[in-house]
Amino acid sequence: MAEVLVYVDHVDGAVRKPTLELLTLARRVGEPVAVALGSGAADTAAALAEHGAVKVLTHDASEYADYLVVPKVDALQAAYEAVSPAAVLFPSSTEGKEIAARLAVRIGSGIITDAVDLEAGVEGPVATQSVFAAAFTTKSRVSKGTPVITVKPNSAAVEAAPAAGAVEALSVSFSDKATGTKVVSRAARESTGRPELTEAAIVVSGGRGVGGAENFPVVEALADSLGAAVGASRAAVDAGWYPHTNQVGQTGKTVSPQLYIAAGISGAIQHRAGMQTSKTIVAVNKDSEAPIFDLVDYGVVGDLFEVVPQLTEEVKARKG
Amino acid sequence: MSLRIVVCVKYVPDATGDRHFAEDLTVDRDDVDGLLSELDEYAVEQALQIADEADDAEITVLTVGPEDAKDALRKALSMGADKAVHVEDDDLHGTDALGTSLVLAKAIEKTGYDLVVCGMASTDGTMGVLPAMLAERLGVPQVSLLAEVSVEDGTVKGRRDGDTATEQLEARLPAVVSVTDQSGEARYPSFKGIMAAKKKPVESWDLEDLEIESDEVGLEGAWSAVDGATERPARTAGTIVKDEGEGGKQLAAFLAERKFI
Ligand SMILES: Cc1cc2nc3c(=O)[nH]c(=O)nc-3n(C[C@H](O)[C@H](O)[C@H](O)COP(=O)(O)OP(=O)(O)OC[C@H]3O[C@@H](n4cnc5c(N)ncnc54)[C@H](O)[C@@H]3O)c2cc1C
Ligand SMILES: Nc1ncnc2c1ncn2[C@@H]1O[C@H](COP(=O)(O)O)[C@@H](O)[C@H]1O
Numbered sequence: 001m002a003e004v005l006v007y008v009d010h011v012d013g014a015v016r017k018p019t020l021e022l023l024t025l026a027r028r029v030g031e032p033v034a035v036a037l038g039s040g041a042a043d044t045a046a047a048l049a050e051h052g053a054v055k056v057l058t059h060d061a062s063e064y065a066d067y068l069v070v071p072k073v074d075a076l077q078a079a080y081e082a083v084s085p086a087a088v089l090f091p092s093s094t095e096g097k098e099i100a101a102r103l104a105v106r107i108g109s110g111i112i113t114d115a116v117d118l119e120a121g122v123e124g125p126v127a128t129q130s131v132f133a134a135a136f137t138t139k140s141r142v143s144k145g146t147p148v149i150t151v152k153p154n155s156a157a158v159e160a161a162p163a164a165g166a167v168e169a170l171s172v173s174f175s176d177k178a179t180g181t182k183v184v185s186r187a188a189r190e191s192t193g194r195p196e197l198t199e200a201a202i203v204v205s206g207g208r209g210v211g212g213a214e215n216f217p218v219v220e221a222l223a224d225s226l227g228a229a230v231g232a233s234r235a236a237v238d239a240g241w242y243p244h245t246n247q248v249g250q251t252g253k254t255v256s257p258q259l260y261i262a263a264g265i266s267g268a269i270q271h272r273a274g275m276q277t278s279k280t281i282v283a284v285n286k287d288s289e290a291p292i293f294d295l296v297d298y299g300v301v302g303d304l305f306e307v308v309p310q311l312t313e314e315v316k317a318r319k320g
Numbered sequence: 321m322s323l324r325i326v327v328c329v330k331y332v333p334d335a336t337g338d339r340h341f342a343e344d345l346t347v348d349r350d351d352v353d354g355l356l357s358e359l360d361e362y363a364v365e366q367a368l369q370i371a372d373e374a375d376d377a378e379i380t381v382l383t384v385g386p387e388d389a390k391d392a393l394r395k396a397l398s399m400g401a402d403k404a405v406h407v408e409d410d411d412l413h414g415t416d417a418l419g420t421s422l423v424l425a426k427a428i429e430k431t432g433y434d435l436v437v438c439g440m441a442s443t444d445g446t447m448g449v450l451p452a453m454l455a456e457r458l459g460v461p462q463v464s465l466l467a468e469v470s471v472e473d474g475t476v477k478g479r480r481d482g483d484t485a486t487e488q489l490e491a492r493l494p495a496v497v498s499v500t501d502q503s504g505e506a507r508y509p510s511f512k513g514i515m516a517a518k519k520k521p522v523e524s525w526d527l528e529d530l531e532i533e534s535d536e537v538g539l540e541g542a543w544s545a546v547d548g549a550t551e552r553p554a555r556t557a558g559t560i561v562k563d564e565g566e567g568g569k570q571l572a573a574f575l576a577e578r579k580f581i
Contacts (some may be wrong), residue, residue, distance in 0.1 A: 068461075068462065068463070068464075068487075068489060069452070069462060069464075070462070093483055094448070094465055094482060094483060095482070095483070097447075097448055097449055097452075098449070098462070098464065100449070101417075101450075101452040101453045102452050102453065102456040104418060104453070104543075105418065105421065105456040106456065109543065110418060110542070110544035111417060111418065111449065111544065112544055113447045113448070113449060126547070130552070131446075131549075132339045132340070132444075133335065134552060135339070135340075135552055136340070136341065136550065136551055136552060137549070137551075137552055138345075138546050138548065138549045138550075139546070139549075140545060140546045140547065141544065141545055142543060142545075143542065143543060143544055143545045144542075144543040144544075145543065177461075180460070180461030180462070180491055181461040181462055181490070181491040181495075182489065182491065183487050183489060184477075184487075184489065184490050185488045186486070186487045186488075187486045188484060188485045189484055189486070202580065226580065244467075244481060245481065245483075250335075250443070250446065251359065251500065251501045258580070259575070259578075259580050269335050269336055270335065276552075280578055280580075281555075281558075282571065282574070284567070284571070288560070288562070293558075293560055294555075295555055295558075296555075296560070297555075297558040297559070297574075298558050298571060298574045299558060299559070299560040299561070300560075300562075300567040300568075300570065300571055301560065301562045301563060302562065302563025302567045303563070306565075306567065306568070307563050307567040307571065308568065309568070310566075310568025311568035311569075311571050311572050314568055314569050314572035315572055315581050318576060318581050
């Protein structure tokens with residue numbers, strides 16, 4: 001069976017969930033060979049082996065942290081040349097997409113971004129994409145070169161599939177372009193203790209209807225009662241009520257949780273683009289005409305300051 | 321010396337329209353009104369601000385697209401850009417990201433540049449890969465997804481709010497940058513700007529002008545293929561209740577029934 005390269009998104013050796021999901025899809029098209037770079041790269045091996053990586057290629061150098069993207073492109077190119085894979089897969093993070101884009105240009109291959117599913121096909125892997133704010137589903141494939149495909153979080157289940165996961169050092173020589181963009185400083189975001197927005201099984205989002213930063217605790221309390229992540233519409237973010245990193249939608253995060261709860265959000269097309277593929281959708285809005293109600297499995301027309309706290313209490317009571 | 325800025329702008333179907341696919345599975349551009357991608361307005365805005373700060377700067381807006389794409393250029397010119405380049409060729413129909421990046425890179429080189437400014441993503445394709453591809457093809461630094469950008473003494477600096485961290489980035493010119501919708505609201509064209517735009521030069525180039533073979537682009541030359549597109553089935557109508565004081569409890573009952581609590 002042909003080998004498939006999988007780029008590993010990790011934080012100091014802790015593999016992020018979308019990479020494990022990616023391994024599930026990778027196994028459908030070949031034998032996953034993982035590529036882990038930077039500090040803690042070798043520490044990823046156990047988790048990757050557990051989920052199906054036959055090999056883990058690792059390399060650490062200060063360039064990965066000190067310069068933007070290009071050192072990683074150099075490493076992926078080295079891995080590509082060493083392995084001659086049937087496909088190269090990346091998680092659809094901003095970084096994953098940028099590395100993928102540049103690699104595709106370098107190796108003269110086609111690229112598909114933001115796949116939500118992947119299958120083996122006669123002419124190579126077939127990717128499913130969700131386009132036009134999720135109004136259409138398309139099937140695409142790369143027709144030139146080695147398919148380079150980025151896959152969105154929550155596109156597949158994480159499955160245990162123990163494999164060898166043999167660690168091998170990848171040999172990388174950096175190009176003269178590697179040091180072009182300097183990362184002068186990096187401030188890690190403080191953890192809120194809540195699940196990662198794109199990975200959460202439940203997301204509770206607040207919009208302009210929340211009315212102010214001082215009211216967001218109403219949304220957070222519901223999220224915490226359900227163990228959910230907190231999202232926000234762009235209107236709420238632009239007003240400065242909630243951080244941009246929590247924005248759901250076209251220019252924010254795409255989420256696809258089991259349950260999405262929208263409070264005080266009208267459901268503009270750009271917001272829908274980021275949440276329309278959620279399995280179950282619930283909304284609370286005082287305007288019965290709000291477009292969000294076209295999407296919901298269950299909607300309550302009412303004031304969120306009445307409905308949401310009551311729901312939070314009820315959830316807590318039922319959970320005991 | 322003058323700072324030469326090229327802003328890449330895309331003409332896209334209006335996202336609030338009923339977008340769909342043409343028979344050949346390319347984006348149907350006939351039935352929905354087109355406009356300058358809102359996300360590229362931010363790129364034009366930042367270019368204008370950078371030009372204001374520079375002693376001497378010239379902004380060229382560049383688009384690859386059909387005849388109507390001129391509208392996008394006009395809008396950018398009326399916002400304040402100095403001149404425009406429109407790459408248009410029948411053989412470009414169906415070009416994918418790799419092909420578009422090739423055409424843009426050749427056109428940017430032909431224009432001459434110190435700084436290329438892009439939007440964070442197009443509002444139709446939403447790939448967000450073009451800026452990285454351009455940097456790769458042009459062989460210059462990529463300073464992408466900036467919420468804040470400035471140019472001083474031949475260096476571009478910016479702030480990137482990434483998934484896990486906020487980064488301050490820096491690179492020497494020439495460089496490719498992309499800016500997000502957090503970089504600051506774009507200005508509206510003034511009446512004076514709209515009038516002035518009518519007299520600004522718009523050059524048209526085709527593939528031959530850029531020395532690109534037609535088999536490198538278009539549907540035939542594409543590096544990827546769309547084999548099928550299906551409309552997502554409409555969600556089955558849900559239950560909608562009016563809160564009469566028990567809305568929260570009713571919602572809880574629904575969530576319990578669906579096993580979320
Ligand atoms: C290029 C582009 C990209 C964009 N990207 C995004 C994106 O990524 N994400 C995004 O969200 N938007 C995005 N937008 C903006 C989008 O078009 C909408 O403007 C935005 O989603 C509106 O946010 P909202 O629903 O919170 O506000 P509104 O549309 O103002 O809706 C507020 C809703 O709250 C309800 N409400 C008010 N008070 C209460 C109350 N007490 N109880 C219950 N309900 C109440 C109102 O009835 C109303 O329906 C983008 C726009 C553009 C042009
Ligand atoms: N056809 C085009 N003409 C000019 N610029 C484009 C074109 N397509 C994409 N771009 C630029 O590349 C950015 C990212 O586009 P994309 O990778 O398609 O999401 C856009 O915001 C534009 O600045």
